[in-house]
Amino acid sequence: xxxxxxxxxxxxxxxxxxxxxxxxxxxxxxxxxxxxxxxxxxxxxxxxxxxxxxxxxxxxxxxxxxxxxxxxxxxxxxxxxxxxxxxxxxxxxxxxxxxxxxxxxxxxxxxxxxxxxxxxxxxxxxxxxxxxxxxxxxxxxxxxxxxxxxxxxxxxxxxxxxxxxxxxxxxxxxxxxxxxxxxxxx
Amino acid sequence: xxxxxxxxxxxxxxxxxxxxxxxxxxxxxxxxxxxxxxxxxxxxxxxxxxxxxxxxxxxxxxxxxxxxxxxxxxxxxxxxxxxxxxxxxxxxxxxxxxxxxxxxxxxxxxxxxxxxxxxxxxxxxxxxxxxxxxxxxxxxxxxxxxxxxxxxxxxxxxxxxxxxxxxxxxxxxxxxxxxxxxxxxx
Numbered sequence: 001x002x003x004x005x006x007x008x009x010x011x012x013x014x015x016x017x018x019x020x021x022x023x024x025x026x027x028x029x030x031x032x033x034x035x036x037x038x039x040x041x042x043x044x045x046x047x048x049x050x051x052x053x054x055x056x057x058x059x060x061x062x063x064x065x066x067x068x069x070x071x072x073x074x075x076x077x078x079x080x081x082x083x084x085x086x087x088x089x090x091x092x093x094x095x096x097x098x099x100x101x102x103x104x105x106x107x108x109x110x111x112x113x114x115x116x117x118x119x120x121x122x123x124x125x126x127x128x129x130x131x132x133x134x135x136x137x138x139x140x141x142x143x144x145x146x147x148x149x150x151x152x153x154x155x156x157x158x159x160x161x162x163x164x165x166x167x168x169x170x171x172x173x174x175x176x177x178x179x180x181x182x183x184x185x186x
Numbered sequence: 187x188x189x190x191x192x193x194x195x196x197x198x199x200x201x202x203x204x205x206x207x208x209x210x211x212x213x214x215x216x217x218x219x220x221x222x223x224x225x226x227x228x229x230x231x232x233x234x235x236x237x238x239x240x241x242x243x244x245x246x247x248x249x250x251x252x253x254x255x256x257x258x259x260x261x262x263x264x265x266x267x268x269x270x271x272x273x274x275x276x277x278x279x280x281x282x283x284x285x286x287x288x289x290x291x292x293x294x295x296x297x298x299x300x301x302x303x304x305x306x307x308x309x310x311x312x313x314x315x316x317x318x319x320x321x322x323x324x325x326x327x328x329x330x331x332x333x334x335x336x337x338x339x340x341x342x343x344x345x346x347x348x349x350x351x352x353x354x355x356x357x358x359x360x361x362x363x364x365x366x367x368x369x370x371x372x
Binding site: 090091092095119120123124127128130131132140148149150151152156160161163164165166167168170172173176 | 276277278281305306309310313314316317318326334335336337338342346347349350351352353354356358359362
């Protein structure tokens with residue numbers, strides 16, 4: 001990756017409602033994912049690279065619902081002037097939004113994904129990004145997911161779900177890096 | 187589900203090249219997935235429900251590549267006259283195809299997914315189907331996946347990858363049923 005390639009940082013669903021761990025499965029991995037995302041965000045801003053915020057307004061009602069405090073972005077990644085925000089109602093940031101057209105218009109072909117959750121919105125967005133032809137990166141320690149119930153009723157540990165989601169995405173849809181490797185590469 | 191709701195059966199990437207287990211990871215779960223898919227296909231044909239075949243022509247070269255024997259559908263699910271075939275070059279059956287427009291034109295809003303692989307094309311198609319608003323069903327014993335390498339180089343067992351993929355899809359994107367439950371419901 002070269003800075004000249006203008007990789008866009010997509011901060012996905014880093015909203016206050018995600019702190020409702022009980023609602024989302026009782027336990028989450030990577031408790032410092034938001035701090036890592038904020039660290040990457042600082043780098044992007046310092047180097048005037050494109051930053052894009054994605055906000056989830058999904059229905060049915062959830063801790064992220066529109067017009068509730070949980071819908072707000074976490075303080076640590078609050079957008080600043082000039083940073084576009086795309087609001088979505090489903091998991092993929094490409095469905096029901098103008099994100100793809102916006103990126104094409106800007107000539108952006110390389111995406112770096114951070115945020116929540118690996119199992120839902122990160123995976124859905126990464127799969128579409130990869131299939132659309134974007135050179136897609138997911139930052140393993142700046143993403144996180146919750147414990148997840150299987151069809152047999154068994155609870156799968158967040159860390160295992162996260163790891164297996166990334167395993168199914170690597171090579172096929174995205175390159176997986178941690179924050180340190182990403183920043184070394186830039 | 188009611189037969190009157192015209193659920194469409196999507197048979198995804200059930201192509202001969204998928205028999206190259208060595209290429210795809212060395213081991214697969216649900217060895218009878220194709221038989222289950224064929225059983226469901228028989229039911230769909232007997233009840234004149236819509237059947238749609240999806241074929242993967244992906245690049246780079248793989249055991250499924252176009253103009254190779256592996257590109258052909260397996261004999262057990264060979265299309266018959268009148269059954270549409272959508273050819274795709276990426277994982278999601280909705281990207282680079284007219285599938286969404288076709289379904290909308292036909293008034294089909296309910297999809298039943300079977301085929302290969304749970305980790306790649308089934309998950310990608312199911313996530314988009316769910317996010318597009320289709321009432322989406324994945325048949326757990328008529329889908330299968332291969333052992334998958336993690337970012338740490340560890341090989342995750344196909345059955346575990348399959349189970350966790352379905353866990354991440356259930357409730358959020360799709361309803362997971364086995365063949366017997368599906369046929370009981372129709």
